[in-house]
Amino acid sequence: MSGIQQTVAGAARRPAWTKNFGQRFALLFVWAILVLGFSLARPDTYFTTGNFQTIFGSQAVLLILAMALIVPLTTGDFDLSVAANLTLTSMVVAIFQVDHGWPLLPTMLLAIAVGTLIGLINGLIVVKIGIDSFIVTLGVGTILQGVVLWISDARTITGVSNTLIDWTVTNRFLGISMLFWYGLLLTVILWYVMGRTALGKRLLFVGRGRNVALLSGINVDRVRIGALTASGFIAGLAGVAYAGMLGTADPTSGLSFLLPAFAAAYLGATTIQPGRFNPWGTFIAVFFLVSGITGLQLLGADSFVQQLFYGGALIIAVVMSELVRRRNERRRIAVNG
Amino acid sequence: MMPPPAPSPVAPRLKLSGLRKSFGGSHALKGVDLEVRAGEIHGLLGENGSGKSTLIKILNAFHQPDAGTLEVDGRPVDLPLAPGRFQDLGLSFVHQDLGLIRELTVLENLRLVEWGSAHDLALSARKERERANRIFEEYGLSHLDPDSALTSISETDAALLAIVRSVMGIADSGGGLLVLDEPTVFLPREGITRLFDMVRTVAARGVSVLFVSHDIDEVLELTDAVTVLRDGAVFGNARTADMDKAGLVEMIIGRHLAEAAPLRDRGRQAQARGGASVRGLRGPRLRGIDFELNDGEILGLTGLMGSGFEDVPYSLFGAKPVSEGVLARDGRTTDLTRLSPGAALKSGMALLPSDRQRDGALGGVSVLDNLMMQVMQGYRPWRLDNRRMTERANELLEEFDVRPRDPDAVFGALSGGNQQKVLLAKWLEAKPGILLLHEPTQGVDIGAREQIFELLGRAAENGLAVVCASSDSEQLAQICDRVLIIARGEVSREMSGAELTKEEISSQVLQSVTLSEMEQFQEEAM
Numbered sequence: 001m002s003g004i005q006q007t008v009a010g011a012a013r014r015p016a017w018t019k020n021f022g023q024r025f026a027l028l029f030v031w032a033i034l035v036l037g038f039s040l041a042r043p044d045t046y047f048t049t050g051n052f053q054t055i056f057g058s059q060a061v062l063l064i065l066a067m068a069l070i071v072p073l074t075t076g077d078f079d080l081s082v083a084a085n086l087t088l089t090s091m092v093v094a095i096f097q098v099d100h101g102w103p104l105l106p107t108m109l110l111a112i113a114v115g116t117l118i119g120l121i122n123g124l125i126v127v128k129i130g131i132d133s134f135i136v137t138l139g140v141g142t143i144l145q146g147v148v149l150w151i152s153d154a155r156t157i158t159g160v161s162n163t164l165i166d167w168t169v170t171n172r173f174l175g176i177s178m179l180f181w182y183g184l185l186l187t188v189i190l191w192y193v194m195g196r197t198a199l200g201k202r203l204l205f206v207g208r209g210r211n212v213a214l215l216s217g218i219n220v221d222r223v224r225i226g227a228l229t230a231s232g233f234i235a236g237l238a239g240v241a242y243a244g245m246l247g248t249a250d251p252t253s254g255l256s257f258l259l260p261a262f263a264a265a266y267l268g269a270t271t272i273q274p275g276r277f278n279p280w281g282t283f284i285a286v287f288f289l290v291s292g293i294t295g296l297q298l299l300g301a302d303s304f305v306q307q308l309f310y311g312g313a314l315i316i317a318v319v320m321s322e323l324v325r326r327r328n329e330r331r332r333i334a335v336n337g
Numbered sequence: 338m339m340p341p342p343a344p345s346p347v348a349p350r351l352k353l354s355g356l357r358k359s360f361g362g363s364h365a366l367k368g369v370d371l372e373v374r375a376g377e378i379h380g381l382l383g384e385n386g387s388g389k390s391t392l393i394k395i396l397n398a399f400h401q402p403d404a405g406t407l408e409v410d411g412r413p414v415d416l417p418l419a420p421g422r423f424q425d426l427g428l429s430f431v432h433q434d435l436g437l438i439r440e441l442t443v444l445e446n447l448r449l450v451e452w453g454s455a456h457d458l459a460l461s462a463r464k465e466r467e468r469a470n471r472i473f474e475e476y477g478l479s480h481l482d483p484d485s486a487l488t489s490i491s492e493t494d495a496a497l498l499a500i501v502r503s504v505m506g507i508a509d510s511g512g513g514l515l516v517l518d519e520p521t522v523f524l525p526r527e528g529i530t531r532l533f534d535m536v537r538t539v540a541a542r543g544v545s546v547l548f549v550s551h552d553i554d555e556v557l558e559l560t561d562a563v564t565v566l567r568d569g570a571v572f573g574n575a576r577t578a579d580m581d582k583a584g585l586v587e588m589i590i591g592r593h594l595a596e597a598a599p600l601r602d603r604g605r606q607a608q609a610r611g612g613a614s615v616r617g618l619r620g621p622r623l624r625g626i627d628f629e630l631n632d633g634e635i636l637g638l639t640g641l642m643g644s645g646f647e648d649v650p651y652s653l654f655g656a657k658p659v660s661e662g663v664l665a666r667d668g669r670t671t672d673l674t675r676l677s678p679g680a681a682l683k684s685g686m687a688l689l690p691s692d693r694q695r696d697g698a699l700g701g702v703s704v705l706d707n708l709m710m711q712v713m714q715g716y717r718p719w720r721l722d723n724r725r726m727t728e729r730a731n732e733l734l735e736e737f738d739v740r741p742r743d744p745d746a747v748f749g750a751l752s753g754g755n756q757q758k759v760l761l762a763k764w765l766e767a768k769p770g771i772l773l774l775h776e777p778t779q780g781v782d783i784g785a786r787e788q789i790f791e792l793l794g795r796a797a798e799n800g801l802a803v804v805c806a807s808s809d810s811e812q813l814a815q816i817c818d819r820v821l822i823i824a825r826g827e828v829s830r831e832m833s834g835a836e837l838t839k840e841e842i843s844s845q846v847l848q849s850v851t852l853s854e855m856e857q858f859q860e861e862a863m
Contacts, residue, residue: 196721201721205706208701212695212698216682217683
């Protein structure tokens with residue numbers, strides 16, 4: 001493909017996939033070493049099929065939520081409301097199924113519609129009124145938390161449809177619960193849309209230079225609103241998945257996904273396509289983080305290690321991308337003399 | 338405080354000798370001497386690139402000179418100046434952007450510098466306000482309320498506030514030098530009169546003023562003496578009273594030996610086919626611009642900085658606010674007040690902005706992405722045809738002689754000239770009917786500059802109409818069929834044919850102000 005084209009264009013040039021090889025696949029190697037290390041340290045518990053099935057299966061919700069984040073991050077906007085959106089939509093699933101007796105499919109559609117609407121509202125406030133997305137989504141996220149407590153009377157609601165539970169965690173393919181495969185499918189779809197369509201390129205152009213995009217005829221407002229709406233939509237999917245995974249909905253636990261999702265998005269931007277938020281990088285980052293934490297827990301570490309690990313990973317990811325950016329800058333200056 | 342060692346009474350306030358500065362291989366200053374007497378208003382004139390701003394930036398310690406000496410009141414001062422040292426020497430600067438902070442109040446802006454370095458923690462709001470009122474009284478600004486927001490005062494008052502802030506530290510000592518760097522370009526005529534009054538008040542207190550300007554009329558009206566820079570050297574200096582406008586224009590422009598021949602056969606223009614016309618274009622700095630634009634024509638727009646000529650391309654593309662104006666083309670009329678860049682692009686216009694980093698291109702993505710940005714829809718938008726896009730990009734890089742010929746190269750790693758060639762290719766690839774340019778060869782080396790001119794010429798021969806807004810007279814003389822001079826937001830003159838030489842364009846630009854002012858006067862009188 002593009003590798004072949006390259007060699008045709010310039011025979012002396014290396015094929016594209018080898019460019020920056022070390023940098024692009026560094027995280028993958030670190031992941032492998034991490035897994036190897038834990039496997040050697042805890043061969044009976046860590047290096048087991050069951051454990052790997054858990055690693056891949058248990059954190060698919062985080063994967064979906066991280067995918068929700070990278071869309072607006074690519075266009076240069078934050079969405080700090082994704083975790084609250086997930087909490088609200090999972091609660092909508094539980095309330096409408098359990099309290100109102102709605103059938104599964106309409107409930108799911110309603111929850112996803114609610115998530116999408118929240119994204120749209122974020123987008124309209126951020127873009128049409130022109131307020132920093134950081135503040136808007138922080139505020140909207142807090143409102144959503146309030147709404148969740150209000151509509152649920154701060155209860156944990158149990159009794160989510162078994163069909164949903166079956167199709168998220170119980171049913172397995174290759175030993176891994178369906179939820180993981182949904183996350184993988186989403187990763188593939190986002191990879192295709194972001195990398196292989198004009199729409200995906202527009203997201204990137206808007207994020208890299210709003211003026212440039214605007215003067216190139218791109219409807220910047222629409223792209224940004226669309227990205228925040230897409231983020232809400234995917235967060236809604238994550239909420240439905242979360243309700244299915246737990247079989248219940250509680251008003252707070254979903255909120256703890258926010259930081260890990262950011263850590264995964266930023267860590268993901270240091271790999272595969274360094275310097276860009278990208279689906280495969282995010283995918284690797286999620287499972288790198290989960291593998292690490294699972295290992296630490298099996299080594300007997302306290303639960304606070306989770307926070308140390310996620311927080312540390314976020315900071316290290318941001319520092320690393322900044323260092324990479326500076327190195328490229330220096331290289332660029334050197335080229336220009 | 339100890340009295341300073343008595344300076345000789347005839348010593349100039351500021352004396353620069355043999356100032357040299359080069360950037361890379363090019364000499365910005367080639368041994369400049371400048372003398373400003375105590376209490377004198379001294380004009381510093383010269384075209385863009387003559388070395389004026391380099392000289393100012395050496396005085397405010399931004400650049401380090403390669404050679405040269407500085408004396409203040411007869412006492413030698415070491416160059417380069419340490420940052421901040423100019424304040425101790427009584428030098429003070431007001432730049433075109435004024436250095437005011439919009440979000441603060443008048444008082445906060447006035448005291449910005451002192452508060453920034455104050456050690457006393459408690460400030461008496463009442464005393465500060467009284468002091469500000471006293472100072473405003475002294476300089477004829479008593480109508481200003483120290484507590485009002487900066488955004489609520491006029492442009493003129495803001496400029497005067499910036500000047501007062503600069504002189505309040507130095508005027509008390511009965512000395513000092515105020516540097517005004519193009520302070521008038523954004524002011525209305527009435528504001529310029531008030532600014533001049535204030536400059537005279539300041540000078541009457543013994544402060545010397547170095548007045549940097551493009552505008553010959555202003556310099557003739559205000560200054561006691563002038564120094565003219567040309568190509569990094571002092572071309573002459575004189576008492577203003579001995580000079581007239583024609584003499585100054587000649588000093589500034591001079592006669593260039595190597596005149597670049599125009600690239601284009603202007604006779605061809607006679608057979609003007611259809612085209613576009615712009616009617617009544619008004620915006621923040623534009624006061625009703627009309628012109629015709631023929632297919633196959635390169636139309637230049639120029640004027641003094643701030644005259645509004647640089648707004649025209651953006652206004653025609655929907656990228657700057659327009660309050661009134663229409664564009665008629667091919668029997669269709671476009672309302673420019675409601676045009677968006679997307680719609681402009683669809684109607685066959687393209688804009689190559691001057692600020693490549695901010696508006697023109699994405700430095701961090703590939704040449705391919707930059708090239709194909711607006712034509713991507715044509716390459717199977719839902720399953721992008723990377724092979725065909727790369728093929729087309731390779732053809733374009735060949736045709737526009739971009740080096741390296743690598744569509745995957747990061748755009749920001751290219752030289753300025755190659756970047757501009759990529760952007761020209763990008764816009765011509767969108768097959769526009771009208772190409773709008775703003776300073777198309779800024780930051781572009783000589784070789785690429787000639788190539789860009791050739792590419793533009795070829796595109797025009799194929800029927801493209803080009804609007805080129807530029808302050809570079811040489812470039813306009815080389816590529817344009819006609820040039821419109823804009824002054825204070827209106828077309829003040831149209832030039833074509835044999836008139837289109839670098840000297841003639843520069844001279845008309847420098848003389849454009851009074852002409853349009855008169856027209857404006859008449860218009861307002863009617």
